Amino acid sequence: MRKTFDDLVAEANSVSVDGWDFSWLEGRATEERPPWGYQRVMADRMAGATASLDLQTGGGEVLAGAEIIPPLAVATESWPPNLPVAAARLHPRGIVVVSDNDEPPLPFAGDAFDLVTSRHPLKAWWEEVYRVLAPGGTYLSQQVGPASVFELVEFFLGPQPVEVRRGRHWDDAVAEATTAGLEVVELQTAYLKTEFLDIGAVIYFLRKVIWMVPGFTVESYVEKLRELHAIIERDGKFTATTTRFLIEARKPLA
Template identity: 65%
Template sequence: MATTRTFEDLVAEAEAASVDGWDFSWFEGRATEERPSWGYARAMGERLARVSAALDIQTGGGEVLGSAPRLPPLTVATEGWPPNVAKATALLHPRGAVVVASPEDAPLPFADEAFDLVTSRHPVHTYWQEVARVLRPGGRYFSQQVGPASVFELVEYFLGPQPEEARNGRHPDRARAAAEAAGLDVVDLRSERLRIEFHDIGAVVHFLRKVIWMVPGFTVDEYRPQLRALHERIEEKGPFVAHSTRFLIEASKPRND
């Protein structure tokens, strides 16, 4: 459905909006995305309720971890981006969770076999050897991850056709192989392709500012001609449709017996 707002107005609003944390409420009424059938937040909450020590890696602003009805007595979250560290701390400290500022590409700053459960929603990269190291025997890693060629209709609109390695770099089969190479047993692996609709150009701009790895170095100034053309396309033909891919992986560390 066409908007009555100008391209400049929509873009300016999206540029001014905060992109801290993983709160996507700004998109309400402007973009939609199907959700995976497995219900990651609910399933994570069920697992958190059954353990005594848990680690959430790359927690963002702590929104998903904070949605759990019950947190274990020892709950730790890591995050590498300073604005998100502050946001996660404000959200999770009142629940008794500790937030540790830790770069995404550094070893986890915890002792061996420290946790019964390690979780992560949409990690930039999974360091499987580190996950295996900090899990106790019998412990589990539970994660929802971005799959191959996710939202590539939008990526390729701006960047052009992508090489096969970029399209399949996040394939769930690779995650299985990496988990098994680290000594973990994969007990569940599921994937789904999900429809996304962007209803105005502001939603596109906000998405690319928030999910920064989609179009690396994205700025409105650099891509203004493409953004304006996409705005006109949405106004004329309706929402821009893309598809995200998600996979759920659960892996167990073998017991010592």
């Protein structure tokens, strides 16, 4: 029997959103992946590193996919529910998980790591990346680009100002990395498609990715959710554009 709006809401509003595993969305949403394969590239860099730092690791899902872990490996995370999830996943691999509030300064000495990685950081603190990287070290990061999933954001919040839509632009990332003293050696960008196949997927996504619609709750947006549910029922999906970029930068030897 087809699930009702109330059924979908109750299900999505009760499921845990701890960690950074989106497997609950299988069959409910689809996301086109960037062509470069971040986890594969990250694993390749990890295999050649001696000391690595993964910033804002979430539940450690992506980092745990690396087959070879450097002799010294550290991951940071700020969201308390993610910390035990990351620790349970990464500690058996010999990776230390450190609680950090994702603001400068990072709790590490300068020149400590020859590899710093980060998938989808809320913010890249380029000066700190430069400080903790050893000379010749590499920073590798896949980041969310400008106006990502904004069809969904603006459905709930209305049209956003130009400066908000342009936020997280890859040109700014390159400029900030360069200003911090890093040499950008690679930049790839992608416009991708995300499809939400039921209203439960939307609710789960907004509960988990809390910065998309700040303060989101079902109770606060129930009428907009009903409206979106009707659109998905009519069209079979709600489509949004996801933007991503891969940036790799190095700290000069001298």
